[in-house]
Amino acid sequence: MTPGAPSVRTRFAPSPTGFIHLGNIRSALYPWAYARAKGGSFVLRIEDTDVERSSEEAVQVILEGMRWLGLDCDEGPYYQMQRMARYKEVLAQMLAQGSAYRCYMSSAELDALRERQLAAKAKPRYDGTWRPEPGKSLPPVPAGIEPVLRFRNPVGGAVVWEDKVKGRIEIQNDELDDLVIARPDGTPTYNFCVVVDDIDMAITHVIRGDDHVNNTPRQINILRALGATPPVYAHLPTVLNEQGEKMSKRHGAKPVTQYRDEGYLADAVVNYLARLGWSHGDDEIFTREQLVQWFDLDHLGKSAGQFDEAKLRWVSAQHIKMTPDATLAPLVVEQLGRRGISAALGTHLESAIALFKDRCSTTREIADWLAMYFAPVTPSQAELEAHLTPAVAPAIETLRAALAAASWHRESIQQCVKDTLAAHGLKMPQLAMAVRVLVCGRAQTPSLDAVLALFDKDVVLARLCLRD
Secondary structure, three states: OOOOOOOOEEEEOOOOOOOOEHHHHHHHHHHHHHHHHOOOEEEEEEOOOOOOOOOHHHHHHHHHHHHHHOOOOOEEEEEHHHHHHHHHHHHHHHHHHOOEEEEOOOHHHHHHHHHHHHHOOOOOOOOOOOOOOOOOOOOOOOOOOOOEEEEOOOOOOEEEEEEOOOEEEEEEHHHOOOOEEEOOOOOEOHHHHHHHHHHHOOOOEEEEEHHHHHHHHHHHHHHHHOOOOOOEEEEEOOEEOOOOOEOOHHHOOOEHHHHHHOOOOHHHHHHHHHHOOEOOOOOOOOOHHHHHHHOOOOOEOOOOEEOOHHHHHHHHHHHHHHOOHHHHHHHHHHHHHHOOOOOOOOHHHHHHHHHHHHHOOOHHHHHHHHHHHHOOOOOOHHHHHHHOOOOOHHHHHHHHHHHHHOOOOHHHHHHHHHHHHHHHOOOHHHHHHHHHHHHHOOOOOOOHHHHHHOOOHHHHHHHHOOOO
């Protein structure tokens, strides 16, 4: 950081009006990563002023999703509904200094104004009827109309900022009308609350979706009216779903927490999301620590990122491989528990994870494999008929007897299999696939001796018994 520069302070400010999905949470990941990279602070703010649509359930999904992904905040969560007294204090200040004014134009008058403007092919906008000006006579205050408060937007000139994603953006002030900053009942509006929050929380960098670009010039003007310096802005391109539409619940997006329940690793999802709009050279797979070390605002992408679940699964598979078995174990136990299967942590479980994890993209898939060690299996009739042929059945009996007399470790199991093959003149696939179907419930597994060695000996003998 430049000596004397203010500490970096970023924020994530979601609205709890629906569950949070991967497209939303990326707008938390980047400000979190930037704050961590710069040794700054990351603030969580819940923008819950839309009382009708906000819900406590949505708040909990936000908090739970961030907790799972490890996006820890240094301050918050702050709730806008708990800051109403502060907003009203600033509104009064703006009225007193003349940067806001009361507007008594009714909804019917606004509608009529809009219709006239559209008929004249003009841009619909408030015409400043109630805006005080030197020498201007305002209309008489109408009875029965509660006024809104409007921001006195500057006339002439432009709002200019250097966006860290989009570059220089310039909006003429004459394109902006006088924004409503408080409703007739006195409740403040979104663009006003955001500005007060960013000032009070000393936010230095606003990293958010580009659907907010149109709000930014209005917010900058309010910031300046309140004597504040605007933060640095970075407006992120939209995240698209696999069909190329904006990711949303309506278009099939899943809650962030569903990826946790499906067995994706949090670090894998963080890795994937980071690359969905930011890059560090050609690095595809990296740790959370590397992300924090590398992250900056100079390599944010300018194009929309498109979600690809196959790519997410590949990234998750790489993280599964590089994650210690002991770290995966409690996650696998949790997945087994979802199936009603109880499994204990320990070296035996970790050995089983080590054997199967290279085949898996999620802890759910590992649990799919390991379930055979903790619960009965039911081979399909088709696989039994395909692999347990009359030529193989006698060999199963021979192998079972040899295993019953053998010590229980991989080398001795391997020797029993070799001896059985020799005694019956079979090839390995003929015997191995039949054994796998009987013991594991499926014809394909890693090396047979390694798989069997992780079972209790009595379980293998019971599943190889062909007689009632």
